[in-house]
Amino acid sequence: MTRDRSFLRDNGLTLVFGAGFLLSLAGQAIAGHADFNNQLIAEDLQPLSFGGYLLSSDFAVDVTENWQSEYLQFFLYIFGTVWLLQRGSPESKQLHKAGPESDAEQKTGKYAKPDSPRWASAGGSRQVWYSRSLGTLMCTLFLLSWLAQSVTGVAAYNEQHLRELQAPISWFEYLGAADFWARTLQNWQSELLAVGSMAIFSVYLRQRGSPESKPVGSSHEATGVEG
Missing domain, CATH: 1.20.5 (Single alpha-helices involved in coiled-coils or other helix-helix interfaces)
Known part of the structure; x- marks a missing residue:
């Protein structure tokens, strides 16, 4: 128990x-x-x-269009926060740490600890890949789910057209269709709004005990500090 x-x-x-x-x-x-x-x-x-x-394609496209936008959010956030900063936000690194940081800061190569992942000290291409594995996975999942959205989307689109006695279109034609981009962009804008809002609101607002917030008593100027 x-x-x-x-x-x-x-x-x-x-x-x-x-x-x-x-x-x-x-x-x-x-x-x-x-x-x-x-x-x-x-x-x-x-x-x-x-x-x-x-x-059905209708259910599949509704699911995959949400998945691709979520994975896009994490992919952009993971890679974007390597270089982009927001003064006072716990969602940002400290202002002097922009970039991929040194081996000593990242505990890679000769600076790896006994309990570090094996590939952190491996060197060469394995360490390079492992150092970017999280962002790479999020990017891959985004691209795969976006591809799935396009395939299921064109099937659902053509099914609707056939019910209305209209001619179907090809997958390549669908990639340029308003339906595909309306489904895509309505999700992208909401994800970008959510991330940007979280970054700036966390400068001034607090949630006691959450690592997504600074400690309640931290200065608004404190950056990269988690509660």
């Missing part, structure tokens, strides 16, 4: 957000199925089963 409690405590952030993700995805599927069938009924078409909706 103690070991189970320790596991839950040590992994609470991942477990709670993971469970929240699954519940939200299930809720999206249920609500989306109902809304999709309402549209079909309004067009005098046969409603789709719940299982059929889960395998």
Whole structure:
């Protein structure tokens, strides 16, 4: 029992957000199925089963267009905060640390500690890749989910066109279509707004006990300090 409690405590952030993700995805599927069938009924078409909706391009494009924007947010934030600074924000590095920093600061190469990841001291291409592995993964997931959005998006777009007795378009044509960019940019603008707002609001506002906030008594000028 103690070991189970320790596991839950040590992994609470991942477990709670993971469970929240699954519940939200299930809720999206249920609500989306109902809304999709309402549209079909309004067009005098046969409603789709719940299982059929889960395998449909309409459900897939709604999911992937959100995923790509979230991974874009993290990719830009991870790489952007290497060089970009915000005075007074805990979301920024300290003002004198812009850039990739030295091996001593990053504990790589000969400065690696006994408990450092093995590739931190490996040198060569392995260390170069590992030093950028988090941002690289976020970029890869963004590109893959954006590709998935484009593929499922054109399928959903053409399905709607066929129901309206209009000619379908190719994937390349869809990449330049207003529908694709409307879906994409409506998510990008919200993610960029959220990150920018968090960076500046955290200069002046506090949340006691959160590492995303400075300590309550810290100066507004304190930069790169977490509570």
